[in-house]
Amino acid sequence: EPEVxxxxxxxxxxxxQEVILRCVPISNHLYFYWYxxxxxxxxEFLVSFYNNEISEKSEIFDxxxxxxxxxxxxxxxxxxxxxxxxxxxxxxxxxELAVGTGELFFGEGSRLTVL
Amino acid sequence: AQxxxxxxxxxxxxxxxxxxxxxxxETRDTTYYLFWYxxxxxxxxxxxxxxxxxxxxxxxxxxxxxxxxxxxxxxNFTITASQVVDSAVYFCALSDAIQxxxxxxxxxxxxxxxxx
Numbered sequence: 001e002p003e004v005x006x007x008x009x010x011x012x013x014x015x016x017q018e019v020i021l022r023c024v025p026i027s028n029h030l031y032f033y034w035y036x037x038x039x040x041x042x043x044e045f046l047v048s049f050y051n052n053e054i055s056e057k058s059e060i061f062d063x064x065x066x067x068x069x070x071x072x073x074x075x076x077x078x079x080x081x082x083x084x085x086x087x088x089x090x091x092x093x094x095x096e097l098a099v100g101t102g103e104l105f106f107g108e109g110s111r112l113t114v115l
Numbered sequence: 116a117q118x119x120x121x122x123x124x125x126x127x128x129x130x131x132x133x134x135x136x137x138x139x140x141e142t143r144d145t146t147y148y149l150f151w152y153x154x155x156x157x158x159x160x161x162x163x164x165x166x167x168x169x170x171x172x173x174x175x176x177x178x179x180x181x182x183x184x185x186x187x188x189x190x191n192f193t194i195t196a197s198q199v200v201d202s203a204v205y206f207c208a209l210s211d212a213i214q215x216x217x218x219x220x221x222x223x224x225x226x227x228x229x230x231x
Contacts (some may be wrong), residue, residue, distance in 0.1 A: 033218075109158050111158075
């Protein structure tokens with residue numbers, strides 16, 4: 001069964017460092033997303049990406065965050081200068097259609113720990 | 116603004132008991148979608164169901180059933196004859212149906228523990 005894959009599964013970094021989280025969405029999907037889950041809390045939307053541009057972003061997704069689809073398969077989330085409060089599980093997701101009409105497939109998550 | 120409330124933060128039952136997880140939502144949209152996801156201890160998010168606002172028919176899938184009541188803005192999830200493998204955090208989520216708006220708003224989750 002096709003799946004969304006994420007790397008790394010866990011990354012530990014020092015505050016102020018840049019981090020790139022990588023995702024390979026399902027190959028025929030057109031919509032890509034990043035969500036975040038701080039430990040023990042709810043899952044929060046960060047950003048959606050369609051047709052090579054951001055289609056929507058939340059207030060969490062400030063100038064420290066950026067997304068990119070550098071080639072036909074990868075979808076990355078970059079945090080330029082990490083803060084302690086960026087420690088969370090980051091989920092990549094993809095869907096064939098807009099989320100209301102198509103199932104959203106999540107990856108297994110990348111746990112980011114900022115020290 | 117959209118909001119999803121899962122008032123039960125933790126539920127603990129003994130195996131084979133039935134258990135219902137509550138979900139109440141708020142939205143101004145007339146067309147929207149509701150979801151349930153399961154997050155097992157391994158951490159991934161597993162899709163369980165999607166329901167659109169025009170379809171109030173209850174759904175059953177094996178031991179799982181969902182009760183959508185638009186009048187009370189609720190989308191409750193029942194597990195019948197629970198099993199230890201059902202232990203997980205369950206999230207209810209809401210999405211509007213406006214084209215181009217593609218975000219899910221999640222509830223806080225309910226941690227379900229099934230004891231043997």
